[in-house]
Amino acid sequence: MEKIIELKKVNKWFDKFQVLKDIDLEVALQEKIVICGPSGSGKSTLIRCINRLEEHQEGNIIVDGTELAENTKNIEKIRAEVGMVFQQFNLFPHLSILDNCTLAPIWVKKLPKKKAEEVAMKNLTRVQIDDQALKFPGQLSGGQQQRAAIARALCMEPKIMLFDEPTSALDPEMIKEVLDVMVDLAKGGMTMIVVTHEMGFAKEVADNMIFMDEGKIVERAKTKEFFENPKSERTKLFLSQIL
Amino acid sequence: MILTNLKPTKDKINTFLPLGSIFVIFAFLDVLINTFLNLNITGFLPQTLSYFFPLLIGYIGLYLIRIEFSGIGFLDKLNKNINSSNFNAFLSLLILFIIIKAISPLMNWLILEANFAGSSKDDCTGNGACWVFIKVWFNRLMYGLYPDVEQWRVNSAFILLFVLVGVAFFVPPKIKKYFIIFLLFIYPFIGIKLLSGGSFGLVYVETAAWGGLSLTFIISAFAILFCFPIGVFLALGRRSSLPAIRYISIGFIELWRGVPLITVLFMAAVMFPMFLPDGTFIDKLIRVLIAITLFEAAYMAEVVRGGLQALPKGQYEAAKSLGMGYWRMNVLIILPQALKLVIPGIANTLLALVKDTPLIFVVGLMELAGMIGLAKTNPNWLGMAMEGYVFAGLVFWVICYAMSRYSQNLEKKLSTER
Numbered sequence A: 001m002e003k004i005i006e007l008k009k010v011n012k013w014f015d016k017f018q019v020l021k022d023i024d025l026e027v028a029l030q031e032k033i034v035i036c037g038p039s040g041s042g043k044s045t046l047i048r049c050i051n052r053l054e055e056h057q058e059g060n061i062i063v064d065g066t067e068l069a070e071n072t073k074n075i076e077k078i079r080a081e082v083g084m085v086f087q088q089f090n091l092f093p094h095l096s097i098l099d100n101c102t103l104a105p106i107w108v109k110k111l112p113k114k115k116a117e118e119v120a121m122k123n124l125t126r127v128q129i130d131d132q133a134l135k136f137p138g139q140l141s142g143g144q145q146q147r148a149a150i151a152r153a154l155c156m157e158p159k160i161m162l163f164d165e166p167t168s169a170l171d172p173e174m175i176k177e178v179l180d181v182m183v184d185l186a187k188g189g190m191t192m193i194v195v196t197h198e199m200g201f202a203k204e205v206a207d208n209m210i211f212m213d214e215g216k217i218v219e220r221a222k223t224k225e226f227f228e229n230p231k232s233e234r235t236k237l238f239l240s241q242i243l
Numbered sequence B: 001m002i003l004t005n006l007k008p009t010k011d012k013i014n015t016f017l018p019l020g021s022i023f024v025i026f027a028f029l030d031v032l033i034n035t036f037l038n039l040n041i042t043g044f045l046p047q048t049l050s051y052f053f054p055l056l057i058g059y060i061g062l063y064l065i066r067i068e069f070s071g072i073g074f075l076d077k078l079n080k081n082i083n084s085s086n087f088n089a090f091l092s093l094l095i096l097f098i099i100i101k102a103i104s105p106l107m108n109w110l111i112l113e114a115n116f117a118g119s120s121k122d123d124c125t126g127n128g129a130c131w132v133f134i135k136v137w138f139n140r141l142m143y144g145l146y147p148d149v150e151q152w153r154v155n156s157a158f159i160l161l162f163v164l165v166g167v168a169f170f171v172p173p174k175i176k177k178y179f180i181i182f183l184l185f186i187y188p189f190i191g192i193k194l195l196s197g198g199s200f201g202l203v204y205v206e207t208a209a210w211g212g213l214s215l216t217f218i219i220s221a222f223a224i225l226f227c228f229p230i231g232v233f234l235a236l237g238r239r240s241s242l243p244a245i246r247y248i249s250i251g252f253i254e255l256w257r258g259v260p261l262i263t264v265l266f267m268a269a270v271m272f273p274m275f276l277p278d279g280t281f282i283d284k285l286i287r288v289l290i291a292i293t294l295f296e297a298a299y300m301a302e303v304v305r306g307g308l309q310a311l312p313k314g315q316y317e318a319a320k321s322l323g324m325g326y327w328r329m330n331v332l333i334i335l336p337q338a339l340k341l342v343i344p345g346i347a348n349t350l351l352a353l354v355k356d357t358p359l360i361f362v363v364g365l366m367e368l369a370g371m372i373g374l375a376k377t378n379p380n381w382l383g384m385a386m387e388g389y390v391f392a393g394l395v396f397w398v399i400c401y402a403m404s405r406y407s408q409n410l411e412k413k414l415s416t417e418r
Helices: A043-050 A075-081 A097-107 A113-126 A142-154 A172-187 A199-205 A223-228 A233-242 B002-006 B010-037 B047-064 B073-082 B086-112 B132-143 B148-170 B173-196 B212-238 B243-257 B261-275 B284-310 B313-321 B326-341 B343-363 B368-375 B385-414
Strands: A003-014 A017-028 A032-036 A058-063 A082-085 A160-164 A191-195 A208-213 A216-222
Touching (some): A017 A043, A017 A191, A097 A142, A208 A233, B010 B086, B132 B368, B261 B343
Parallel strands (some): A032 A191
């Protein structure tokens, strides 16, 4: 399988506190990885390093053949290929849902407006909120906003999608509608790294599971094996509490 | 026992409401008759009592009609808004009486006993204001020392501006942007050429002759036009991750904010030329314009920075994650939201700017208030300060109120929340 993301011995500190310790990770094209672990274990920081919203201090991160480092000139180009969905949606409140989706394609990818709107409507239909296209984010429910945020990321036609606890800020009854969209996306062959506590979702789509604790990858295993036969005691404890 | 009987309640509404109403009406009648007909109907009482009589009667009246949940719409509204407690009732009466008492002398001075006709101070025979002063000096108050025969140039410059702005508001968005580009980048040069002349067969009019309300407008318009973008850049600079840009921005902002405008103007007009090499000359008005612009830009920068800081970090991250670089992120995502947040602050700064323009008198330039200062010292028109400054105050108020309303409309229009 072709490698699209590679992390080698990545270390990161916030001041003196070390959040990532010797992280090694390889992600193949079309692979789906779910990262879980207790809060403060560095899961979010890890995926935020992949599109350089956070900077790592040691080690190498190579995304689609380009190493992310201080002097990376075309970091914007990498980011355009890596879609990200945030816990707090982070839609642009001053723009309609449609404009949220077309803004980056028009200004970053230089698509003509007509074409960008076509792409946007296609993706909004895919997440089933095409009827809300002209509303503003503030007028939508949390679940609808998160689906809009997924559509916005998809409009850049990314090679990789990162999900940073996409359902943690949602009311319980809205979680399913977002997860359904993500399952659909996974079945469509997208490369996905998902930080989540939704183990049902993980069992359904993940190829590999990663368990993190205190900045380290404690366990990495095939999904079936991870749930049925975890090796580390720490993983067992975590799973017993969450399942 | 008696006290509980005196408490106005709903079941005794038929007694209390008429009684209270009579008291209140009588109180107001007394004040009105006293003020407008000059007749003291309570004159038989001792002087102090007679003076405070309406307050006392009105107060009792309001107490009597303070019936909770009376079921009468008007009465409930009245009680809720101006008569909710003894103290509020007292304040309401006091304020209403003061307003009534003040109307009469104010109207007398402004209109009834004021003089409108005539052409010299001697025509002002009444006790009221002498509006003849404003009438005679009107041209000077509008155009300063601009030559009378050339004043059509000032008029046409402003009419052109208003027409362009007006048309820009109504044309479809596609053509609108060309209008705005024309207004921002081409019109100022046409306007300046029209006003200063020197070519195209127009007589040269030096800027020292410019003045009056037209100068207020010119200075305000230029300063607003330029201080806004400079302020935005300074605000972004102050938050830049590049230390050089950050410290230059901080230094600039703190320097200009720390100095009084009057000092800045004085330095721009008097000291700055001393540092220029011999033979170079920058027009005094331009120096003053630059000084005011930079001064207000420093304030604008801090207002805008407030908006930038109010935006959640997630907006920056979302923009970055979509592949936007620094400028795209700021122009498309951050600034539109930040500026919308601080519209009240921006309006505040711009209003202050307009009202700061009279300070240019320290360098010998005279806009509206400055021209009034000049006119009132004219030997033929001594003692007209009151009329002059009331007029200036009124004009400034109209300008500023219009700006304030516009900013409120803008806020409403740009709101995307429900």
